[in-house]
Amino acid sequence: MKFFAAFLLAVFSMTTQVLADGAPPPRLPSAEGDKIVTVPETKSHGLQEEFVLPSGNIGCVYTPQGGTEVYQPADGGPELSCDRVEPRYVRATLSSAGAATLFNDVGDQSCCSVGPVLDYGQTWSAGPFSCLSTRTGLSCERSDGHSFFLSRKRLDAN
Numbered sequence: 001m002k003f004f005a006a007f008l009l010a011v012f013s014m015t016t017q018v019l020a021d022g023a024p025p026p027r028l029p030s031a032e033g034d035k036i037v038t039v040p041e042t043k044s045h046g047l048q049e050e051f052v053l054p055s056g057n058i059g060c061v062y063t064p065q066g067g068t069e070v071y072q073p074a075d076g077g078p079e080l081s082c083d084r085v086e087p088r089y090v091r092a093t094l095s096s097a098g099a100a101t102l103f104n105d106v107g108d109q110s111c112c113s114v115g116p117v118l119d120y121g122q123t124w125s126a127g128p129f130s131c132l133s134t135r136t137g138l139s140c141e142r143s144d145g146h147s148f149f150l151s152r153k154r155l156d157a158n
Helices: 003-018
Strands: 027-029 037-038 049-052 057-064 079-084 090-092 101-103 123-126 131-132 135-144 148-151 154-157
Touching: 027 131, 057 135, 079 131, 079 135, 079 148, 090 135, 090 154, 101 154
Parallel strands: none
Antiparallel strands: 027 037, 049 057, 057 079, 079 090, 090 101, 123 131, 131 135, 135 148, 148 154
């Protein structure tokens, strides 16, 4: 028994040293059998913010700089992504730089949450982004002027 305890202590010490030296986290077998899963490193990630317009047709997700534990924007963030459901599903995205982008072929259609609701006439803001909810649609802008507008009748991005 003493040998087994010493062995476990040695393995734990080596694992701790490897992680401290910046090596990737250990890979452990999953409960599903032979698949390998990676144990995530402990990092401080931000939290996403969501809001939906009163119509329920437009919903947005804000991801802060550095991303979250499960999602990291391609450019590191921050990122604002808004989905319009009707009359055709479309996603508008503003990242940390460059023009806003409209995506017509969205593979992960997931809009919209039930709240919190951004009532008409209210403004939401986080990071470099701000959005205004109106009865005629949603306009969102990054601090450098790049923006998008979503409504049932109109889509714009610059």
